[in-house]
Amino acid sequence: xxxxxxxxxxxxxxxxxxxxxxxxxxxxxxxxxxxxxxxxxxxxxxxxxxxxxxxxxxxxxxxxxxxxxxxxxxxxxxxxxxxxxxxxxxxxxxxxxxxxxxxxxxxxxxxxxxxxxxxxxxxxxxxxxxxxxxxxxxxxxxxxxxxxxxxxxxxxxxxxxxxxxxxxxxxxxxxxxxxxxxxxxxxxxxxxxxxxxxxxxxxxxxxxxxxxxxxxxxxxxxxxxxxxxxxxxxxxxxxxxxxxxxxxxxxxxxxxxxxxxxxxxxxxxxxxxxxxxxxxxxxxxxxxxxxxxxxxxxxxxxxxxxxxxxxxxxxxxxxxxxxxxxxxxxxxxxxxxxxxxxxxxxxxxxxxxxxxxxxxxxxxxxxxxxxxxxxxxxxxxxxxx
DNA sequence: AACCCGTGGGC
DNA sequence: TGCCCAAGGGT
Numbered sequence: 001x002x003x004x005x006x007x008x009x010x011x012x013x014x015x016x017x018x019x020x021x022x023x024x025x026x027x028x029x030x031x032x033x034x035x036x037x038x039x040x041x042x043x044x045x046x047x048x049x050x051x052x053x054x055x056x057x058x059x060x061x062x063x064x065x066x067x068x069x070x071x072x073x074x075x076x077x078x079x080x081x082x083x084x085x086x087x088x089x090x091x092x093x094x095x096x097x098x099x100x101x102x103x104x105x106x107x108x109x110x111x112x113x114x115x116x117x118x119x120x121x122x123x124x125x126x127x128x129x130x131x132x133x134x135x136x137x138x139x140x141x142x143x144x145x146x147x148x149x150x151x152x153x154x155x156x157x158x159x160x161x162x163x164x165x166x167x168x169x170x171x172x173x174x175x176x177x178x179x180x181x182x183x184x185x186x187x188x189x190x191x192x193x194x195x196x197x198x199x200x201x202x203x204x205x206x207x208x209x210x211x212x213x214x215x216x217x218x219x220x221x222x223x224x225x226x227x228x229x230x231x232x233x234x235x236x237x238x239x240x241x242x243x244x245x246x247x248x249x250x251x252x253x254x255x256x257x258x259x260x261x262x263x264x265x266x267x268x269x270x271x272x273x274x275x276x277x278x279x280x281x282x283x284x285x286x287x288x289x290x291x292x293x294x295x296x297x298x299x300x301x302x303x304x305x306x307x308x309x310x311x312x313x314x315x316x317x318x319x320x321x322x323x324x325x326x327x328x329x330x331x332x333x334x335x336x337x338x339x340x341x342x343x344x345x346x347x348x349x350x351x352x353x354x355x356x357x358x359x360x361x362x363x364x365x366x367x368x369x370x371x372x373x374x375x376x377x378x379x380x381x382x383x384x385x
Numbered sequence: 386a387a388c389c390c391g392t393g394g395g396c
Numbered sequence: 397t398g399c400c401c402a403a404g405g406g407t
Binding site for chain 3: 040041042043044045046047048049051052086088089092119120121122123124125128140142143144145185186189192193198199226228229231
């Protein structure tokens with residue numbers, strides 16, 4: 001490790017640059033309120049600043065305090081998070097708020113060992129809150145920090161491995177400025193988003209270029225090392241949009257797993273008839289196609305079993321869409337089915353919902369895409385109701 | 386440790 | 397277009 005003088009020079013170079021060029025306008029940097037910082041850190045997990053800002057402002061207006069967050073309805077929470085992704089974040093956020101109400105009398109705990117006990121707060125977020133809200137010299141090691149210091153110290157460990165984070169935590173514990181730990185952590189992250197970017201970094205502009213071993217040695221292209229992620233697994237599905245007047249049949253997804261608790265137009269995961277098999281999807285895009293006899297039979301069985309109705313009108317395969325998650329890739333062929341009346345003996349997780357009430361329901365992006373297809377293809381038809 | 390969990394932007 | 401990336405955490 002560097003001698004003490006060099007460490008102090010590093011801190012000064014970094015923080016002088018941060019004071020001059022850091023992003024002091026971000027809404028969560030308004031003050032040091034742990035609640036405001038906490039919510040921002042959860043939203044910022046694997047999500048870019050520019051995406052978070054509008055969600056953050058709306059969320060803080062809806063839930064201005066820990067107490068109001070703890071008492072919110074889950075549907076309202078999901079609606080506030082709609083489109084942000086990684087929805088377990090907001091469920092855990094509320095669980096933690098309830099923990100704080102029950103265990104800490106509604107006051108955010110100020111010790112790292114307590115903070116990390118809260119649901120949804122791991123090593124990074126605990127360090128971020130500890131340093132930024134409470135001025136404690138705790139490391140907050142995210143992707144930016146690993147990228148910056150892998151270059152500064154020419155560290156070739158795979159940053160995709162969980163164990164690698166500990167190496168960088170050890171470094172930051174030594175380097176962090178004890179007088180300004182929150183600013184130190186944020187300065188490294190601000191540096192990592194622009195100058196020390198993943199692609200096309202500009203190390204010659206860096207305030208710490210003299211400390212950057214990889215830059216000095218011409219090895220910038222080697223750092224950080226990151227093993228490749230697996231490709232998303234493709235899956236074909238049939239999306240069934242069932243309409244009765246201005247009402248549509250919605251299904252609530254299970255309470256765990258992908259898009260848990262979201263409302264969706266029913267999705268049938270099995271292939272019908274000669275629809276492309278899953279293993280073929282790597283090579284062809286699922287084109288919308290009319291239902292063959294077998295497919296039509298499967299659709300009527302679905303209607304009979306789930307909705308206990310028969311179709312008055314079927315517009316099969318009005319469109320198709322692809323949606324890529326971090327680990328899965330959905331190919332959905334969308335069908336439009338019009339029925340007469342609304343039978344009420346539905347399964348527990350199904351409801352008829354007026355399209356005018358859709359704004360009250362949380363829809364993940366695949367469902368928004370399904371609705372766009374129906375809306376565009378049937379605009380005139382829908383507006384006649 | 387490896388897998389699960391979303392979405393949008395950049396190139 | 398496909399791939400990488402983003403202020404990660406839970407299990």
